[in-house]
Amino acid sequence: MTTSRRELLKLMTAAGAALTASGLLISRTSLSDTRAGGPAGASPFAAQPVAAQALAPIVTPFRTAMPIPPVARPVSVTSTTDTYSIPVTQTTAEIIPGVRTPVLTYGGSFPGPTIKARSGRRVVVKQPNRITTGTSMHLHGAVVDPANDGGPMDLITPGGQRTYTYPNPQVAATLWYHDHAHHMEAEHVYRGMSGFYLISDDNEDALPLPRGTYDVPIVVRDIGLNPDGTLFFDHNFDTRPQILVNGKPQPYFQVAARKYRLRILNGSNQRPFEFRLSDGGEFTQIASDRGLLPAPYTTTTLPLSPAERADIVVDFSRYPVGSSVVLENAYFPEPSNKEILRFDxxxxxxxxSSVPARLATLPPTAAPTQTRNYTLDFDVQTGAGSISGKTWDEQRVDTTVRQGDTEVWEIKNTHPFIPHNFHIHLVDFRILDIDGKPPTPGDAGLKDTVRIGPGETARILVHFDFPYSGRYYYHCHLIDHSSMGMMANLEITR
Incomplete structure (x- = not known):
């Protein structure tokens, strides 16, 4: 890490300390917050968090095999619909070998089960809420009506149940689902409430890409553990030093000497990653947030901020049988968390399999009707996040757009050292430029989340061409920032 990055990390840590001092820390006791639908004192995590300096030591890497998240099985199938039952439950997971850690889950697994969907085929998820706080499941990247979007105040109360319906009118893509209950989304996701949602279509099926057991979903995230194995939660970036891959600490994964498709999700609350192979080898990016790229992009690095996804193809045939290569993190690469995953x-x-020269045809763009300007603001003294100077208010409409319009949104991160990103519900968009520089080919496809570093300005082209109107949201997806108010309301009118 360079000196400047060390200073930046210190500043980010100081920002977290300021949040704690301000009283806006969401500790374990906040799981009983009545704003999220839970009775006071009902939280199973009611004890106060242990001090950060008492965290358990980082686990020695490569002691545990990387699991593949289980695939959800429908409880019923018709000619048009696959129906699933995925309850929200409290359970324990063996994150550290031999230690059971209390977690919150979808369907009892950590991370949650992968839902495999088909473009144009309906998925129904019946969801009982069996924990003591309100929940709201958001399918991130989904084209869906407001009633099934999983809004921040559209809660399933403790003991209640609701049914989400996803029509999947979109191209093949690597999506994910996670909790979105306001003020609780950061802690709920941190404690385990997320999972993959993979959409396939005819175009993807016709391509000779790796498939079956050679198509592997990988979620990378960070946590902090107390000495007793319980999860430590606060909003401090530097209290989450342990890296997990599919729920296990810096594991290994046995591969054959052939090509693999790796669907990588940054599932962290706040930590950005910049992935690379330890030998500096090339890999091929074939997809971003909302689907396949127009053409493959050969690169040696893959930056992903929280909630971003990218599909890459790695050809392990260039490595001799018996050798290993490590997926590393080049963003804040402290010795304890530089190594992410070892491929044996x-x-x-x-x-x-092969990677063809053409992957997908992106939809045409239209001339924008107007340009809007937004700022992402964060006050480290008070812990308040805001967009264009306003903290989220569920009663206020912040932006109104007309269905079918195309707009340029210019988003500036005003903070000198804290990174942000920007996610819009429902729609995808194209990145026009960041600080005047065009996107790399890996960011030139359909996106729903854009990275915006300290002091940077991103311009995106947004086409509101989906057949839904009503209330949606846009927010920073460093999800702690969303919890602290860096979110706004979007009204789409006909």
Whole structure:
């Protein structure tokens, strides 16, 4: 890490300390917050968090095999619809070998089960809430009506149940679902409430990409653990030093000497990553947030802020059987969390897959009707996040757009050292430029989340061409910032 990055990390840590001092820290006791639908004192995590300096030591990397998240099985199937039952439950997970850690989950697994969907085929999720606080499941990246978007105040009360319906009128993409209950979304997601949602379509099926067991979902995130194995939660960036991959600390994954498709999600609350292979080797990015790129992009680095996704193809045939290569983090690479995941090449294998020169055709763009300007603001003294000077208010409409319009949104991160990003519900967008520089080919596809570093300005082209109107949201997806008010309301009118 360079000196400037060390100073930046110190400043980010100081920002977290300021949040704690301000009283805006969401500790374990906040799970009983009545604003999220839970009775006071009902939280299963009612004890106060242990001091940050008492965190458990980082686990030695590569002691545990990386699991693949379980695939959800429908409880019923018709000619048009797959129906699932995925309750919200409290359980324990063996994050550290031999230690059971209390977690909040979808369907009892950490991370949650992967839902496999098909473009144009309906998915229904029946969701009982079996924990003591209100929840709201948001399918991030979904084209869906407001009633099924999982809004921040559209809660399933403790003991209640609701049904979400997803029509999936969109192209193949790697999406994910997570809790969005306001003031609680950061802690709920941190404690385990997220999972993959993979949409396939005819175009993707026709491509000779790696598939089956060679198509692997990978969620990377960070946590902090108390000495007793319980999760430590606050809003301090530097109290989450342990890196997890599919719920396990810096694991290994045995691969064949052939091509793999890796669907990588940054599932952290706040931590950005910049992924690379330890030998500096190239890999091929084939998709971003909302689907396949127009053409493959060969690169050696993959930056992802929280909630961003990218599909890459790594050809392990260039490594001898018996060798290993490590997926590393080049963003704030402290020795304890530089190494993310070790790939062990254990066998040879037949490989009929390839990456074609053309992957997808992006929809045409239209001339913008207007330009809007936004600022992302964060006060480290009070812990208040805001967009264009306003903290989120569920009663206020912040932006009104007409269905079918195309707009340029210019978003500036005003903070000198804290990174942000920007996510819009329902719609995808194209990145025009960041600080006047065009996006790399890896960011030139359909996006729903854009990285905006300290002091940077991003311009995006947004086309509101989906057949839904009503209330949606836009916010920073460093999800602690959303919890602290860096969110606004979007009204789409016909």
């Amino acid at each position: 090449v254990v066998r040879s294998a037949y490989d009929p």
